[in-house]
Structure formats: C-alpha cells, structure tokens
Amino acid sequence: MTHTPRKRFGQNFLRDEGVISRIADAIHPQKGEHLVEIGPGQGALTEALVTSGCRLDVVELDRDLVTGLLAAFSIHPGFKLHSADALKFDFATLADDGAPLRIVGNLPYNISTPLIFHLLGFAPLIQDMHFMLQREVVQRLAAEPGNKAWGRLGIMTQYHCEVEQLFDVPPEAFYPPPKVQSAIVRLAPRRERPWPDCDESRLKQVVQAAFAQRRKTLRNNLKGVIDDAGLEALGLDPGCRSETLALADFINIANATADSTNAEKG
Template identity: 35%
Template sequence: MNFKGVKAKKYLGQNFLNSEDVLNKIVRSLEIKENDFFIEIGAGTGVLTRELVRAGAQVAAVETDESLVRILREDFSGNPDIEIVKADILKLDLTEYEERGEALRIAGNIPYYITSPILFKILDNRDFVKDATLMIQKEVGERLTAEPGNKIYGIPTVLFNQFADVKKLFYVSRNCFSPRPDVDSVVINISFLEKPRYFLKNEEFFKKLVKQAFGQRRKMLRNTLRSILPDIHKDFLSTVLSRRPEQLTTEDFAALSNELYK
C-alpha cells in the first residue's frame, strides 16, 4: 500500500494498515448503502477514505497530523463526497454532522493510546450515531465483549452492553501494520440500540453507579456503594450487594440502579 513517503509518528500512535486483504474485509463488513455518511477517525494516508467513497458513502475524514492533512487535501481535491477535517477527534463536536446523510456512521483505525476516550465519546453521541466499526487493540475488544465473572469484565463492558450490540468481526495480526505494533488488533462493530437494553429510571445515575462499583472491583458492592450512598440500609438488596461488581450482569446493574435511585 502506498504511504507516499510518510513516516509514522510514534507520539500520535500511528500504525498504517499495509494489508489490502484486511482493508477489503473492513469495507465488506461495513455493508455501505447510498447516502451513508461516515466520520472516519484517523484518516491517515486515505486508504480507507478512498474505499468508503468508492462504495457510495460520503465521508468526513478526520486527521490531526498536518502533514497527512496536506496529502489528503491534495489527493481528494475537488471530490464533493469527501471533507478533510483537521482536528483532534476528542475535541471535535460530532453534533455538527448530525444532519448529514440518512445514517451517521463512524469508522477508523483507532490509536491505542486514546482508545477509551474515543469509545466513550462515541457512546455519549449515540443518539445520532447509527454504528461504529473500529480497528482497536485486541485486548480492548475482548474487554468490551467479556462475560460476567471474567477479570476483564468492567465499566465499558456494562455500559456498551446497555446501549449497544458489540460484535468482534475479525482479528488482525500486528504484521499487517507499518510500523509493526507490539499487539494484535480486532475489528469490532458497535451498533447502537434504539432504546437502552434495560429500563433505567435515570441514565446518569446508572453510569455513576457502574463507575463507582468498578472503582473498587475487589470489594463487595455493599462496601463500595456506601461511599456514594451513605444512607443505604445494611441488608438492602442483600443478595446483590453481597457480590463483587464483576459478578453482576448488565441487567443486575440496571435493576440495582432503579432500586437505589431517588
């Protein structure tokens, strides 16, 4: 694949995909429809950008590296279906793109060092984002899809399961990137639900509860939650509160949230 002589910048977490086979698998997995509008995170040298447009999508290609932005603007100059956006994705106001296309979608190869902030930003904008197909560190993909009782089951697992269907599509070897990273990757799809999986009296309270619970994941919930609910009765919901957070399902957390919210 052509990197146009660009050298990856380590401080930006750049690892360029160098496999046509993986690129084609990503594009096929997207099942792009006419009028789909994509925000592409980390457009790099534009290899995915080009394929998205070729498949019929419109794209806002977000890139923070000035040298890559110049290349992208030169390569796609005059193409009405591509907007090159020089920005930090974490600072970009995604609501600016809310009305673009019939379905706002997100795709990209995510820098490992800012994976979690990007994921939670996407989650916070789920009201107008249909789905996100992302290349992320394999370990993070495993965490998002972990089952209760697993040591990697945690805050992102519960929150994303409450608001989305998360699927691991396929794994990608570290050998498919230049420079070669130290870990393997996985392509995931996050498809947001029209409404939360389980009823919530208050969504913000639910999020606060989950984050507080996993802040001290080895403690029983009775002890962990006392710090934010000092008036909690000692034997209140004794069955649930005697467990550790990784033992609770998303449904358990929703039920607990509804019981405790006042």
C-alpha cells in the first residue's frame, strides 16, 4: 500500500517486523474475540490481528487509506472498516454482540490524551487496551505518587484501569521516524476498584484544581474547594504538593467536598 504519511494526521507508520510481532504477541488475539483497531494506517498490525480469526473493526480517519485497507483485508469475514474520527466515534455501537471490546492502536501523539479520555467513557464495555504512545505519555499513565510524571492523566486513567508499561519502541521502527521515543502500554479497566466509587465529575474537578499550578501547595491550589481543616481531617498536610497524594487521597477529597456541596444545596 503506497501512501505518503500526512503530518496533519500525525502519521508515522510502523515498519519493523520484529516490533510488529512483539506487539501482536502482547495483545495475543484469539478466535471469537472482538478487537477494535484505531488508526490501522497501512495495515502493519492489522494483518496479525485479523488472521487470528477474531472479529476486527478498524477506525480510520484518512480516507486515502480506506481503499487499500479494504482491498487487503475485506477477504476476512470478521473485518469491518469505519471511516471516522476516533475522537468522535461512539464505540458503544460496536458492542452489539455481547463480547467485551479489545482496543488496539498506534495513536497519533497529538490526539493521544483526549482519545484516552474519550475511551475511558466506554470502560465498562472494554476488556483491555493496547496502545503505542509517546513514551512520555506512557510514563504519565503509569506514574506513581511522588513522581513528577504523576498528574491528571495518570490519576484519572488509574481510577478506571490497571496500567502496565510493556516495552519501548525506537524511532527507527517507523516511517518517517518520529522525533520522540515510543512505548507500548496495556490498560485493563477495573471490574472492582480497591477504593470507594465517587462522583467522577467531582473527582475530575478536584484533580484539575490540584494540578493547576504544580509548584504550589494543596492549600493554594485547592483554595475554594476545601480548607486546611478539611484537608487535615482527611489526614493530609495542606502544605504539601499535589504530586505527593495517592489516588485514594483525591477520591477522599472529592467525596468530602461533594458531601459538603450537597449539604449546602439541601
């Protein structure tokens, strides 16, 4: 399939057969499973997925790639192509067979974060997700408290999913080679959370406020959200920075402030 990579779509096509094989092994698709590939590009990974006998839906934005993908893979009965923008795509429409979705993608770096947040909205329908991302983004997804990579992306993703950083992929595995290092990550939506559920919209508000200015303290960033006494009642030091707090701490703040907001409304 001949195609000139388009910068506006953030296209870097995977070419290294060894890397392709390693990614396919990590995904390990099985006959009868339902996979969804986002941005199949020239079909480097698509071949390894569809020949497993799985049902495979692919979502491709670049219409110039559609004809080649259909010519290469329509022979497989489980293959279906959707010419659409993954950021706007309703993935719930694919969950019509009762099988959990397994999402796969070499995600363009410029849309990776908003696309992950979009997909988290469908977490109950998803078994797992395997993504090729900029390594810095993977490090943020897999970060732990106390690490400077710990922030909104990792907190909200880990609220929904278990995160596992699998392996790095060098720039020379792509055409054209990107200017950044890449990595593969596995996200597995949690069926049971090890902490109480909370109002997710409130949690998002708390986390966004807490990391509005990373160098400032909780006291400053959460002014208007919770006072010093409220933080201390949760066992938190108002003078510490947000990056030192665990996910459970943010959930406790969200729950505490949601309760007070509801009480004020009542």
